Amino acid sequence: MSISYISATTKYILWGKAAGRCQYRGCNKPLFVDALTKSEFNQSYIAHIVADVPGGPRGDVVRSDLLKKDITNLMLMCDEHHRLIDKKDVAGHPEPLLLQMKKEHEDRIEKVASINPNMHSHIVTYRANVGVHTPVISYESVREFLLPSYYPAQSQAIDLSLSNSPQRDRNSSFWQTELENLETQFNEQLRPKFRKGEISHLSIFALAPIPLLIKLGTLINDIQNAEIHQPVRGPNTWNLNSDSSDFQYHINENLQSPEFVALAISFSGTIDNQRIIRVLGEGCSIYTLTIEEPFNDFLKSKKQLQLLSIEIRLLFDRIKTRFGSQKTLHVFPAMPVATAIEFGRVWMPKADMPLNIYDENTANGGFSLAIQIKN
Structure with missing residues (x-):
C-alpha cells in the first residue's frame, strides 16, 4: 500500500483520465457511488504500478522513488482490485500488464469523451x-x-x-x-x-x-x-473499414423473352442461370450483378457499400427502361447482410418495379418464392 503523498492536482487529473472508474481490466466500477444504497461518496484507491518503496509490490531500488508521484505510474482502483494486485496476487500482476490496463482504460475514456455531443x-x-x-x-x-x-x-x-x-x-x-x-x-x-x-x-x-x-x-x-452494420470475420466486428481502394461490380446480361425478367445477385456465391431457369422456365431474361470472385465475406469497406447503392440504382433504371415499371422483377440473392438491407433501401416504392424475392433452401430443393414487395 502507498505511503507517499500524492498532490491533489495529480489526484484530480487521474480521476479525470479514469472517469471516476476502476481501471482494472473488465471492472469499470464507478467509484463515486455505492452500488447498493446509491449514496454518492469517494470510494476509490490510488494504486502504484511500481511501488513507492523498493520492498513494495513491483518495487525497485531506483525507480520506486522516481515514480512514486508520477501519474503514469498511478491507477485508480476499487478496494477489491487494489488488494488483488498489491496483496493477493502480486505475481499475477506484473508492471507491463498493469500499464496496459491503464492505457486501455484511459484510451477508451478519451475515445468516448471526444465524441461530438450531437452524434x-x-x-x-x-x-x-x-x-x-x-x-x-x-x-x-x-x-x-x-x-x-x-x-x-x-x-x-x-x-x-x-x-x-x-x-x-x-x-x-x-x-x-x-x-x-x-x-x-x-x-x-x-x-x-x-x-x-x-x-x-x-x-x-x-x-x-x-x-x-x-x-x-x-x-x-x-x-x-x-x-x-455488417458482421465481419477476421477481425470479428460489426464495422466496415474506411478503405477507399478501387472496387468494381460487374453486370452480365442474358436477355431472352420479356415474359419473365430476373436479377441474380452473386456476391456470397455464384448463381448460374440454370438455377433461375428451373424456377421461371426457359427463355426468361436474366441480369446478373456480381463481383470478380464471389465469396461470403467479401464486404469489408464502407466504399463497397456506397458503390453498390449507385450500381443498384442504375441497374433498376436500366431494367425498368427496357421492361417497364409494371413488370415484376424476380430477385435471386446470394449476398451479405448489409448489401441486402442497402438493396432494399435503394428501391423506390413509387417508381420501381415490384419485386419477387426468392430464398434458397436445400430442404425445399433450391430457390422458392419467399416474399413479394409491391409499389
Missing part, C-alpha cells in the same frame, strides 16, 4: 431464424460498434424481432409470420418517431434470411440517415 444514434436490431440457427443480437453486444462516430441515443435497442419463434425458413408460413411482425414492429416502434422527428440517425444490426433483410431495407429506405 447520437438509435440502435435498431432485427433477427429471425436462419435455417436451424437462431441469431442472438443484444444492445450490450453491439453498442460498442457505434464508437467513435456515434453514441447510443438510449439505453436499449429498438428491436423489431419476433421473440422465440419456433418457425423455420423452410416453411411457407415462416415468411408470412415474419413479414407481418416486421411491418407491425416497424409501424409501431419506428414510424411514429420518424414522423415526430425524434430520430436523426439509425444504426442497423440485423441477422435474418436475405428476403427479410431486403424488406427491412425497403421500410427504412434511403430517406433516413442510417448506417448499416
Whole structure:
C-alpha cells in the first residue's frame, strides 16, 4: 500500500483520465457511488504500478522513488482490485500488464469523451431464424460498434424481432409470420418517431434470411440517415473499414423473352442461370450483378457499400427502361447482410418495379418464392 503523498492536482487529473472508474481490466466500477444504497461518496484507491518503496509490490531500488508521484505510474482502483494486485496476487500482476490496463482504460475514456455531443444514434436490431440457427443480437453486444462516430441515443435497442419463434425458413408460413411482425414492429416502434422527428440517425444490426433483410431495407429506405452494420470475420466486428481502394461490380446480361425478367445477385456465391431457369422456365431474361470472385465475406469497406447503392440504382433504371415499371422483377440473392438491407433501401416504392424475392433452401430443393414487395 502507498505511503507517499500524492498532490491533489495529480489526484484530480487521474480521476479525470479514469472517469471516476476502476481501471482494472473488465471492472469499470464507478467509484463515486455505492452500488447498493446509491449514496454518492469517494470510494476509490490510488494504486502504484511500481511501488513507492523498493520492498513494495513491483518495487525497485531506483525507480520506486522516481515514480512514486508520477501519474503514469498511478491507477485508480476499487478496494477489491487494489488488494488483488498489491496483496493477493502480486505475481499475477506484473508492471507491463498493469500499464496496459491503464492505457486501455484511459484510451477508451478519451475515445468516448471526444465524441461530438450531437452524434447520437438509435440502435435498431432485427433477427429471425436462419435455417436451424437462431441469431442472438443484444444492445450490450453491439453498442460498442457505434464508437467513435456515434453514441447510443438510449439505453436499449429498438428491436423489431419476433421473440422465440419456433418457425423455420423452410416453411411457407415462416415468411408470412415474419413479414407481418416486421411491418407491425416497424409501424409501431419506428414510424411514429420518424414522423415526430425524434430520430436523426439509425444504426442497423440485423441477422435474418436475405428476403427479410431486403424488406427491412425497403421500410427504412434511403430517406433516413442510417448506417448499416455488417458482421465481419477476421477481425470479428460489426464495422466496415474506411478503405477507399478501387472496387468494381460487374453486370452480365442474358436477355431472352420479356415474359419473365430476373436479377441474380452473386456476391456470397455464384448463381448460374440454370438455377433461375428451373424456377421461371426457359427463355426468361436474366441480369446478373456480381463481383470478380464471389465469396461470403467479401464486404469489408464502407466504399463497397456506397458503390453498390449507385450500381443498384442504375441497374433498376436500366431494367425498368427496357421492361417497364409494371413488370415484376424476380430477385435471386446470394449476398451479405448489409448489401441486402442497402438493396432494399435503394428501391423506390413509387417508381420501381415490384419485386419477387426468392430464398434458397436445400430442404425445399433450391430457390422458392419467399416474399413479394409491391409499389
